[in-house]
Amino acid sequence: MKVVPSPYIWFNGELIPWDEARVHVLSHVIHYGTGVFEGIRAYGSEQGTRVLGLDAHMRRLFRSASLLSLPMPFEFERLRSAVLETVRANEHEACYIRPFAFRGYGELGVDPSASPVDVVVATFPWGALLGEGSQQDGVATGVASWRRMAPDTHPSMAKASGNYINSALVVMEAKRHGYAEGIVLDVDGYVCEGSGENVFFVRDETLWTPPVGASILEGVTRGFVLQLAAEAGLPVREQRIPREMLYTSDEIFFSGTAAEITPVSSVDGQVVGAGSRGPMTTRLQEAFFEIVQGRTDDRFGWLTPVE
Ligand SMILES: Cc1ncc(COP(=O)(O)O)c(C=O)c1O
CATH class of the missing domain: 3.20.10.10 (D-amino Acid Aminotransferase, subunit A, domain 2)
Known part of the structure; x- marks a missing residue:
């Protein structure tokens, strides 16, 4: 499924333009897979746009981070509201939401401990994963x-x-x-x-x-x-x-x-x-x-x- 750009991505605490949400090619995660993420959906309804399973997904994100000894630079509540903020800013009626915390740029040994942790939240429209019908x-x-x-x-x-x-x-x-x-x-x-x-x-x-x-x-x-x-x-x-x-x-x-x-x-x-x-x-x-x-x-x- 193709990624369709939205106006903003939440990047380390700020909403920035989609095209500016970049990382360096020597970021630790790119080489060693040292990131944790979530896939969440927001659904449109007569009651407005609503995120499905937000707390369960955020709990799993923090547990995944802890399994990888990845210190989260944001508290649970802050990241939870970042998800809602991003969906709102991008004015989606329904969308897919991808919070992602990863070891960034700075050190390049296998040991990630000295690499900084970056956190992003991206949102974009997404239909049926396994095809229409x-x-x-x-x-x-x-x-x-x-x-x-x-x-x-x-x-x-x-x-x-x-x-x-x-x-x-x-x-x-x-x-x-x-x-x-x-x-x-x-x-x-x-x-x-x-x-x-x-x-x-x-x-x-x-x-x-x-x-x-x-x-x-x-x-x-x-x-x-x-x-x-x-x-x-x-x-x-x-x-x-x-x-x-x-x-x-x-x-x-x-x-x-x-x-x-x-x-x-x-x-x-x-x-x-x-x-x-x-x-x-x-x-x-x-x-x-x-x-x-x-x-x-x-x-x-x-x-x-x-x-
Ligand atoms: C390997 C794997 N198993 C199961 C699931 C289903 O999990 P969930 O219902 O939280 O999306 C996913 C999707 O996230 C997955 O990647």
Whole structure:
């Protein structure tokens, strides 16, 4: 998805013109991936523009920073309001929001401790991640030959720039094979997630998903799906998922800020269930969009008004 410039980027405490938000080519993050970031969406509605999961995303950003021993130069509240300020300044009705904290310019050894930390917030318009119609028709996927980082190697619970080499390899391979997205297994061969989405399975009226600790990113949208499932009284099993479930489930869907809730229509050329969006996916997807688009109450407190 192409980045569409907006008027401003928040850079170390100030809104500056988009084209002036630059860093030096010898910034530490460019060489070693020493940054942490978030992907957040703001939705337009009759109630105005509202940011989805702002506090959960900001909490994850600070936890990611702490996993990388990256001292945040701004307090939680200051960065939280910087997100709202940037969306307001860019006058978006709906947009994608990218807060990013990284080791900047100054030192160039592997040890980042002496490099300064810079923080930016960028916002721009963004549609359906996996293509128009994907949320209705589902997407074709394939199991990646790359495995997800093993526990104790990269901190997969951190949304850290360097981790995304793994995701990039997974999605590039998937596209070479004609799939919209790849599904990556852990070192033991159990299902982890997509390159940028968590994954859910429906089998015998039960919702299954890999647990935190299965080398996944703890998705904010994953948390929303679990809340909706609990509200609907759907049994949920957070447990290791054998690869076989990719080929024997009634329904599979992805959750993520960018992908929202997207059905998986096939895995490795094998059709999932009836090959179209299944009833439980439809139900959870509708419940999700009703809330974020303001067609019903924000009963879980997911949304923060921008004004
Ligand atoms: C690797 C990975 N897993 C899962 C997710 C879904 O997380 P969230 O729902 O917080 O966007 C993302 C997207 O941020 C991701 O990059």
